Amino acid sequence: MDDEDERLEEDFYQFLNLPRNAPQEEITNAYRRLSRIYHPDKHTDALRKKEAEVLFNKTKKAYEVLSDPHKRAIYDSLGTKGLETEGWEIVQRTKTPQEIREEYELLAQQKEERRLLQRTNPKSSISVSIDATELFNPYEDEYDEFGSDGFPSVVVKGMNFSQSIEAPLTLNDTAFLSGQLSTHKGSGSGSVNVSLRRITSPDGWAELEMGFGSGLSFAAKGFRNLTRRIFTNVSGIVTSTDRGLTLGFVSTLAHQLDKNTVGYLTYKASGPSSMSTMVVKDTSRYRAQVNFVLGIPHSYFAITYCHKLEKHEGRLRGAIKAGTFGAMVEYGLERKVSEHSSLAVSMTVGVPTGVMLKIKLSRGNQIYNFPIHLCHEVLPSPIFYGTVTPMVAWIIIRRVVVEPYIQQQKVKDIERHRAVHHSQMLARRREAEISIDLMKETYRRIVEDEENRKGLIITKALYGRWLDLSHRDLGDAITDVTIPLQCLVKDSKLILHEASKCQLPGFYDPCMGEDKSLYVQYSFHGVPHEVTIQDTDPLRIPKQYKGMFNLNCYCFSFLFSFTTPPLS
Incomplete structure (x- = not known):
């Protein structure tokens, strides 16, 4: 749907200041409260x-x-559009709310199936292997005619391209087409694979694959949940080459040990045979992995730890791997460049590989890999420059290119969004002004009642952009909501629920697309207070302290001990 056809959604719950699970009694009370303000007969x-x-x-x-x-079930499922969209009239009034939801889910499923038919979900990967070992070559070639005046060469020694698309035929059947082309030191190879996957049940799927490359291959794969915590993955392949038929087999059995931990046992009989055990623990803060592989000709032990930075901004990664082939240490950092892009840089130091710098750029479904071989030996200089240079380059690029670009795109998106909804925003602003004007009499009455009981009085309330709120500067991006907020006070309490405040009676969005906050100054029992919350945070004032009851009981007991005569 184009932006020009979009419409700002009305939130009936927030307009009545109700939680989404509000019972009928609360809905009726909220309606009556606003009716006392807005009913035409209340105004002459x-x-x-x-x-x-x-x-x-x-x-x-x-x-x-x-x-x-019935209407509430429709509104909860699709919003106001569900109440007006043509085609939903098939829902009969005799159906229960649960049946309505099921009907909508069925129609939504059919719509999703039609959407899948038009989707290919292309994925691509490009890898460029670079040999830069001459930059840190500690030995000079005595036969080099240029001597020390020659420039070290950086050579591209290999490239790999892969591309795949998927074509969903139905919700249960998906076709895949993939191709791969690689070249290394002047020789190349390629392959094309076609496969069809079918979801056989909620617990598993099966897949058949045919490939063309150095030979003709046929493969069968399957996945199955055996129990709630155990699942298996099996694949077998037959390849026809000039040397005859070769068989391959891979089987994995996994067991979920706890909420965040999964153990894997894998047997591989294709090419070099091996048996591996892996345990993965993945939480919201980190991901740890331990892997032990026993195989021919190589066996190894590996530990990987990945620390997830706050707000999904990136990851710190470290790994240690040792075995019959040698040993290596890897460390690196992955950071988000934009909403759909990330950049990862890592260093690998080991024997016999030497020192290697890996750079990976991910954008959507595209991945670009650049492994750069810096040195055949483990030396301090390539390790230092390979670690420091990407960090310095990233800081400069982020400050000079990335951050200005992201900020520019954000400003453009906000301006576009405001332009699309300009007329609706003007109407809502005018509606808020009218609402505040109609609330003034109710506001005076509530303030008078609260003053008599020394209750809750809103002395000042501002809603809008956080920066303006911090300076208390009343501008275009901030609005005074003292009157509508006081009108929501009931029995010396103010309760706002977890939702954007812009649709409360007397409110509007003064800075669409930007972060907003609500600043409130109030007095309770004659004592002044202030609080600031983010736009979607809940608010309850005055605050209730759990220790207040215990404190009151302690004071009462203390006074009681002085006023009660001792028992004889």
């Missing part, structure tokens, strides 16, 4: 009566939808 002036009628009709519409179980 002709203009105010007309303006109040518009807001009263909006209140009435929200109440009618949320108080009707």
Whole structure:
């Protein structure tokens, strides 16, 4: 759907200041509270009566939808569009809310199936192997005619290209087409594979594959959940070459040990045979992996640890691997460049491979790998320059290129979004101004009642861009919401739920697309307080302290001990 056809969604729950699981009684009470403010009969002036009628009709519409179980089920599933979209009329009034939800899920599933038919989901990977060992060659060639004045050469010694697309035929059947082309030191090879995967049940799938390359190959693969915690993956392949038929077999048995830990046992009989055991622990903060492989001709032991940075901004990774082939240590960092792109840099130091710098750029479904071989031996200089140079280069590029580009794109997206919804935003701003004007009499009454009981009084409330709130500067990106917030006070309490505040009565979005906050100054029992929350955070004032009850009980017991005569 184009942006020009988009419409700002109305949130009936937030307009009535209700949680999404609100019972009928709370819905009715919220409707009655707003009806006292917006009902046309409450106003004598002709203009105010007309303006109040518009807001009263909006209140009435929200109440009618949320108080009707059928309409509420539709609204909860699809929003206001579900109440108006043609084609949903097949839902009969005799159906229960649960049946309505199931009907909508079926239609949504059919829509998703049609969408899948038009989707290919292409994926590609490009790898360029670079030999830069002459940069750190500790030995001089005595036969080099240029001597020390010659420039070291950097050579591309290999390249690999792979591309794949998937063609969903139905929700259960998917066809795959992939190709690979590689070259190394002047010789190349390639292959093309076609496969068909079918989801046989909720617990498994089966796949058949045919490949063309150095020979003709046929493969069969399968996945199956054996129990709730155990699953297996099996594949077998037959390849026809000039030397005859070769057989291959790989089988993996996995067991989920706990919520975040999975153990794998793999047997491989294709090419070099091996038996491996792997345990992976993946949490929200880190991913740790231990792997032991016993095979012919090589066996090894590996430990990998990956620390996840906050807000999914990147990962720190370290690995140690040792076996019959030698030993190696790897460390690196992965950072997000943009919403869909990430850059990873790692250093590998080991024997007999030497020192290697790996750079990987991921953008959407495209991956670009650049392994750079710096030195055949383990020397301090390639390790130092291979570690420091990418860090310095990344800092410069991020400051000079990435951050300005991201900020520029963010500004463009906000401007485009505002341009699309400009007329609706003006209408909502005007609606908020009218709503505040109609609330003034109710506001004065609530303030008077709260003052008499020394209750909760909102002295100042600002809503808008965080920077403006911090400077208390009332500008275009911030609005005064003292009156509408006070009108939400009931029994000396103010409760706002976990949702954007821009659709509360008397509110509007003064800075669409930007981060917003709500700043509140209030007095309770004559004591001033202030609080600032993010736009979607819940708010409850005055705050309730768990220790207050215990403190009151302690004070009462202390006074009671002085006023009660001792027992004889």
